[in-house]
Amino acid sequence: MADRHPLFVPLVLVGGLVFGFGLAYSHMARPEVVLDFLQFEDLGLVFVMFGGAAVAGLTFLLAPRLLGRAPLTGDRYERRLKPFDRDVLVGGAVFGVGWGLSGICPGAAYASLGVGNVAILWALAGMFLGAYLQGYWRSRDRAPETAPSGAD
Amino acid sequence: MVTDLVGLQVVAELFPNGVSRYAVGGLLVGLGTVLIYLGTGIHAGASTFLESTLSYVSDRSRFQQYVASRDWRLVFTLGIVLGAGVYAVVYQGGAWTTDVQPWRLLVGGFFVGVGTRVGKGCTSGHGICGVGSASKTSVVGVVTFLAVAIVTAQVVAALGASP
DSSP, X not given: OTTSOTTXXXXXXXXXXXXXXHHHHTTTTSHHHHHHHHTTSOTTHHHHHHHHHHHHHHHXXXXXXXXXXXXXXXXXXXXXXXXXXXXXXXXXHHXXXXXXXXXXXXXXXXXXXXXXXXXXXXXXXHHXXXXXXXXXXXHHHHHHHXXXXXXX | OHHHHHHHHHHHHHOTTOSHHHHHHHHHHHHHHHHHHHHHOOOOOSTXXXXXXXXXXXXXXXXXXXXXXXXXXXXXXXXXHHHHHHHIIIIIOSOOOOOSOHHHXXXXXXXXXXXXXXXXXXXXXXXXXXXXXXXXXXXXXXXXXXXHHHHHHHXXXXXXXXX
16 A cells, blocks of 8 residues: 555546446436336447447457556556356356346446435445355355364 | 338337437446556456455455455545536436335345355446456356346336336
């Protein structure tokens, strides 16, 4: 934290501002709009996802080739690749149930608070509770690996 | 000529609010991601904030792995809230509140909280950064949650919960 570039935090803030403004502008911060999309009543949301992915994808493709390292961290530009396993399917399905039920995903929920939607605090409370419980279980799952067992 | 009109009719039905609102918003969401990436090399996703913030109040190992990133993730989320606030002041002319019932928000939020963390990402991490990286894992993740969300929303609507 101490040796971090002085512009690191300001840049993250500005990135968040643009990100949140975009979510509000697209109306994705409104659960009703997401639910209309999922019920095929207004497919406009496709443009939010593909528009965002296209802009990001072009940058992720070009930056590693044209630029050296990120100026504020000195890190290499890389693609976002996560290992595939059963968790991706199980977690994706659980997320899908929640998204389809509430019309809210994490980024859009924070933005929804910004557009004055105080009712979204219910969703945020649910998200933190869910994230806490999965973290509680998974921290416990990991414990036996580090603890010496009688069989060793 | 006739086929043109039929085509326009279909477009109007599928996109009753036009597409510019969505396209411009999506480009801005991508731009926010790109700004952070170009400056830092970081792929900023929104759902890790949930676990990283929990590290302030819980010493569980699962949350403690995010201690190094929790401060900037808090700033990123604060930026999202403020950016949406700017939209509300400039374009919306005040606060907007959802009519979706609290139980749907709470229970749905719970599943979202579990699912994004187990599934390694959400609509921004997998959907924008992951798909933008042509990551097979993220494409599978997006297809999974999109398909399940569509089925869930249709079932809930068919059962009469509205909104």
